[in-house]
Amino acid sequence: MKMARIVFFGTPEFASTALLALAADARTDVAAVVTAPDKPAGRGLQVKASHVGQTAQDLGIPVLKPEKLRDSGFLADLAQYDADLFVVVAFRMLPEAIWAMPPKGTFNVHASLLPDYRGAAPIQWSIANGDTVTGVTTFLLNDRIDEGEILRQEKLEIGPNEALASLYERLMHAGAALAVETIHGLMEGKWVSQPQIPGPQARLAPKIYPPFGHLELLKTLPSIHHRIRACDPFPGASFHLEEAGKERIKLFQSEMINDCISTDYTHSIELIISDEGMQLTQGEGVLQIHEIQWPGKRKMDTKAFLRGFRLRGKFALKR
Numbered sequence: 001m002k003m004a005r006i007v008f009f010g011t012p013e014f015a016s017t018a019l020l021a022l023a024a025d026a027r028t029d030v031a032a033v034v035t036a037p038d039k040p041a042g043r044g045l046q047v048k049a050s051h052v053g054q055t056a057q058d059l060g061i062p063v064l065k066p067e068k069l070r071d072s073g074f075l076a077d078l079a080q081y082d083a084d085l086f087v088v089v090a091f092r093m094l095p096e097a098i099w100a101m102p103p104k105g106t107f108n109v110h111a112s113l114l115p116d117y118r119g120a121a122p123i124q125w126s127i128a129n130g131d132t133v134t135g136v137t138t139f140l141l142n143d144r145i146d147e148g149e150i151l152r153q154e155k156l157e158i159g160p161n162e163a164l165a166s167l168y169e170r171l172m173h174a175g176a177a178l179a180v181e182t183i184h185g186l187m188e189g190k191w192v193s194q195p196q197i198p199g200p201q202a203r204l205a206p207k208i209y210p211p212f213g214h215l216e217l218l219k220t221l222p223s224i225h226h227r228i229r230a231c232d233p234f235p236g237a238s239f240h241l242e243e244a245g246k247e248r249i250k251l252f253q254s255e256m257i258n259d260c261i262s263t264d265y266t267h268s269i270e271l272i273i274s275d276e277g278m279q280l281t282q283g284e285g286v287l288q289i290h291e292i293q294w295p296g297k298r299k300m301d302t303k304a305f306l307r308g309f310r311l312r313g314k315f316a317l318k319r
Contacts, residue, residue, distance in 0.1 A: 004187045007083045009034045015089035016055040021176035031081040037065045099141040106141045109175040115198040118146035119205035127230035136175040138182040149193035163232035215239040221282040228254040247295030257286040269317040278302045
């Protein structure tokens with residue numbers, strides 16, 4: 001089989017894992033990488049390359065960092081690489097002048113089972129909605145976000161207490177492997193793309209904003225458990241407790257101990273702080289909190305934190 005010559009588009013760590021897999025594949029030649037321009041980062045605001053940009057530099061792969069994707073100079077540089085395929089992982093929307101350039105097309109790796117969870121935050125929303133199954137999809141780009149024809153998909157189960165960090169890691173590696181498989185199939189002419197047909201149950205995955213992690217906006221203990229998982233480790237699900245001051249308390253590593261709650265959810269949600277730990281309750285339901293970040297403190301094991309914390313009692317989770 002002819003070696004696939006590709007240009008890779010991506011920016012964050014999620015994309016770097018795919019780039020490493022493609023660079024290591026004996027049947028793929030990564031001719032160049034396109035990533036976001038360098039930006040100030042950290043406390044000193046030093047200008048740094050993106051995660052993908054640094055990975056490409058370490059691999060010795062040429063890197064393009066266009067400010068504008070429609071810039072004629074950038075498009076001319078891109079065309080000179082004479083790629084068979086463009087591969088996109090966690091990058092901004094591409095204009096047709098780019099995605100239509102390579103003869104075998106441009107495909108994207110997306111962290112959901114499309115057409116479910118089109119959008120910027122599919123992993124967070126799948127956990128927040130209490131899903132037990134998710135996956136990764138490769139699909140051909142077109143002029144609509146996440147709506148191109150599907151090439152390949154792989155399903156992954158979500159653990160009942162699995163948090164964002166764990167699922168992100170597993171999907172990141174599954175997406176990298178699927179990208180390699182997709183390239184091989186396209187070069188061999190094996191894959192026939194299938195149009196997306198969104199059913200009535202297909203959900204969107206919009207960008208995450210701060211209120212996403214505000215637990216007092218939720219009405220049930222299971223939904224709070226899922227939201228804590230979806231925000232762990234970042235940005236952290238939180239609530240306001242008057243006894244703690246004006247800042248919000250962040251909760252991590254939750255575990256359902258007893259989810260036998262009345263189906264009408266008429267019971268209020270309460271926070272119980274005792275010598276044994278910290279729990280959220282609703283009716284007979286109990287949610288154990290294993291890690292906490294009190295305002296102005298570092299994240300700690302809950303029992304260790306409570307050894308130096310005097311507040312005890314039962315408190316309502318107020319909306």
